[in-house]
Amino acid sequence: MNFAGFLQHLVNAFSLGGIYALIAIGYTMVYGILRLINFAHGDIFTYGIYFAFYGVILFLMPWWAAFIFSIFVTAFLGAFIERIAYRPLRNAPRISALITAIGVSFFLENFAIVVFGGRAKSFNPQTGIYPTSFLNMIDIGDVKIPVLTFITIGIVVLALLLLMWIVYKTKIGMAMRAISKDIPTTKLMGVNADRVISFTFMLGSGLAAIGGILWAMKYPQVYPYTGMIPGLKAFIAAVVGGIGSIQGAMIGGFILGISEIMIVAFVPSLAGYRDAFAYAILLFVLLVKPTGILGVEVSEKV
């Protein structure tokens, strides 16, 4: 492999890793606060794509308006799911919430089949969903970088900065951090825990919608199971980075994106098994450092 080839692989890896990171942050935030792995997160991602798609196709919005519309609707969908599926189980054993999450995931997938149909919808600029200029390539020597990759990485960085600001500089961010430590005590301090949890779900789901739209622009189609594999990968990324940690999810996303592309680049004959490789990374991390790269040891109260 020559140097230009390696750089090309690196570019591909960053553009994939960025999207994984965005979805992983959603997983990690919900886990950080509720100790719940929201398995429906990948399906929320799918709905984000559908909302953007129908915003343009059905409601004839300009693309940017449809994208903002999708982020907000998806955020409310996340909060709605929390309200009806997870809140009633707040004091139930954790396993019940986990099973419910899986149930919600199945429900969302099948509901999408009924409402949107089982066939893939095209997410192509030809239908006016976003400007064709996003598909342009910038040549730097022999390396070709899609404009979309710049946009993806730019948005990922922006979203992360905004999130950091919310979590560390605002009042609701402080409440989120407090709740992640101890819900009952935080409530005693006069914080409306339900509202903060709803807000967390909205943030996470909004990020999933952004990830979904970027994903669909890169791989221009959407069908009811679109979010399954990216969702699973983002979950792995969150665990690898240390579930509960936002920076960790970010790092995990990039690690997964880079290692997936590099395994194909260096050992092309294993390309068919790159999903298995992602699971292998997960197993390795769980064996060596179960809390993930940036995870902190949490001692269970007895």
Place this chain on the structure above:
Amino acid sequence: MRKVYVFIALVLTFAVVLASEITEVKIGAGWEMTGPIAGFGQMSWDGVKLAMKLRPTVRIGGKDVPVKVVLLDNKGDKAEAANVVKRLIDVEKVVAILGPCTSSCALAAGAIAEQKQVPMVTNTATNPLVTQNRRFIFRACFIDPMQGELLAKFAWEQLGSKNVAIMVDVAQDYVVGLANYFKRKFAQLGGKFFEEYYNTGDQDFTAQLTDALSKKPDTIFLPGYYSEIALICKQARELGFKGNFLAGDGADAPELIQIGGKFVEGLYYTTYFHQDADLSPATKPFVEAYVKEYNRRPDAFGALAFDAYNLVLDAIERAQSLDPVAIRDALAATKDFQGVGGSITYPEGSGDPVKPAVINTVKNGQFMLMTVVRP
């Protein structure tokens, strides 16, 4: 008191069952209605719906008996495909089964149908293993050894390809098989080739393509399914590939163009049917009926599903029986059946018809017919 009601209900049920000899013929259908290749199943089902409309009954014992098709979704999943067939036979008590479309699903579904001795006709599963050593499995399409050979010849003679990159989906029997038949013939002709691998459902192929393009292929052969083909074409063009794209019948869905857009322009592929191809006397009336029904031009999957339905009805009429084994024997004896995708005759002891193929290309966002190749 309750017991008496139950008893009366039971007696009434039995009376109804006894009074009606054969009131309906139940045929099962298991297709990929959802999942990543939902296009195939949905197109097939549209073909069968039209066939049911044109021929809603079957003549048994001098009586026209209505046909009922029970459709179940196998989600494009091998295990689900087997479950679907099991349920169609055990619960729905069907006498024959239509589908599935893809070879992996047909292999799994066929194992169950064979074991339970109920005939199954797949419209478009082309891998030779689907019918090999199986008495109850038939198909309405050609097989991959022929398709692979045709593609290799086309690449060598018409496209002047010398160095071909082959993108292989390691999880699909169809893809691995078709790639192998292509390689065998292409090597014979003197061409060079190399392989890159991926897995069903992958969406990012930039790593494989970056590697492939460094080996300077003039053609990329895509023996996979439409959604991956569309994504690979897009990513290959974006990475600067200027050569030809070549594919098999897995490319044949409108989604290829919807998802691939301008990136799939000029792609060549082999398939079973094109509305402009003169394949049999039945083709033209079918195309007219289809356009009238759906207001769009027919596709290959629907056309062969239409044929599969009529093949089964034909066999039931010749068997004059609803015994699955008798229907199987009648199917095996099919001779010169005039399907819309060409005439079907099953050679002694085989479920594989020898049929013509068409080569299509994508031009101006349409599937255009290039040529019909007869065996």
